[in-house]
Amino acid sequence: MTKKNKAPSSRTPKILADSKFSPLSFEVVKSLKKAGYQAYLVGGCVRDLLVGIKAKDFDVSTNATPEQVRKIFRSSRIIGKRFRLVHVFSRNELIEVSTFRADASKTQNNDGLVKDTDGKILRDNVWGSLEEDCVRRDFSINALYFDPVENVLHDFHNGIEHIQKKSIVSIGDPMLRFDEDPVRSLRAIRFSSKLGFKISGDIKEAIYKKAPLLGNISNARLFDEFCKIFLSQKASDNFEKLQSFGALKYLINTKKYPVDSFGLRFQQAALVNTDNRLKSDQSVTPGFLLAALMWPKLIDETNEEGTLNLKKFFRSMDRIIREQQELTAIPRKFHGYIKDIWSLQLKLETRLGHQPYKILNHPRFRAAYDFLLLREEAAKDDQGIGSWWTEFQKVNRPRKIEMLQILRDSRKGPVEKKFGFLEELS
Secondary structure (H helix, E strand, O other), rough: OOOOOOOOOOOOOHOOOHHOOOHHHHHHHHHHHHHHOOOEEHHHHHHHHHHHHOOOOOOEEEOOOHHHHHHHHHEEEEEEEOOOEEEEEOOOEEEEEOOOOOOHHHHHOOOOOOOOOOOOEEEOOEEOOHHHHHHHHHHHHHHHEOOOOEEEEEOOOHHHHHHHOOOEEOOOOOOHHHHHHOOOHHHHHHHHHHOOHHHHHHHHHHHHEEEEEEEOOHHHHHHHHHHHOOOOOOHHHOOOOHOOOOHHHHHHHOOOOOOHHHHHHHHHHHHHHHHOOOOOOOOHHHHHHHHHHHHHHHHHHHEEEOEOOOOOOHHHHHHHHHHHHOOOOOOOOHHHHHHHHHHHHHHHHOOOOOOOHHHHHHOOOHHHHHHHHHHHHOOOOOHHHHHHHHHHHHHHHHHHHHHHHHHHHHOOOOOOOOOOOOHOOO
């Protein structure tokens, strides 16, 4: 539990004073102050700049109500029911503006604050002061309020000190704070990986004990957290931490695979691949990663004594996705995408008749091909099917014909069945 300072710090670190904030965020703060309100850049953007990370999202906190903010900015809209916010936007940027919220412990009888029987906050629209608002923040490193106009920083909970110590510390008792919002446990893990900070002992204990509460969080919100956790260049680190805390099962429909098993090697290969693509500024999609993380479960449930049961394989795809859907709300556009990647794995291996030509023109070919390479890496497979497809993509038509003829000549008996694939797949 953090010790509250008697007064906020007004000594602004040089890195903040010299920082170039997004033009729109600066204008939002400036306009709100001009209208007579308090306004600050808050949370992640301030924290990241102090840590030395390029800030991406700039949030503003103010004592103006959503309706008052809306009147100031023509290009804005009020959103949310659980937490009412205002989105102020320009052509290329969006700033989220929140109103200072009151201390939950002092607003139990207010209609604007609603909790369930477990203490989880269902609605929080009780306005308060700056001092009260910072008490409502999850961790001290996220409770930093910076006024870029006046160049003043407010730090009520020793956030700067904890940044310097590289420590994630809860504002208030984490057992109670995680009751209010169980997703805070996921945020602690994500910030730990992103920033390279240690999680304090009381937060660790709270994650272990309160992780089951994640089962009561909406699948839409958990899908959003899934994307933040695994599409962040720290997917592999987060996966291991979630598993160690027993929280992974609330985000991914999978099981805990033994060390050096194909299932774990494949999942890790997919996570590392995602991290590497992000670091190289290549595109990533949650659909591909979900397909990879669920693949071992699909294979386990349809593999009978080393042979893949094809009917069971195709019938199980929808069920596996549906089970994941209960955890995280996968957008419908990814359902077909995932099933295409899975089913193409069979055809990429068999390469029967003129099928390879059709596969090359399939809209999911590239994703399925990348998936195949990851499977080979995890399986330590030296059959060369991935290499065959690498060459087949690049060569001209005569060479393609030659490659297919060589393949046909090599098959004097039944099609090779690594997973028991049958010729009927053509």
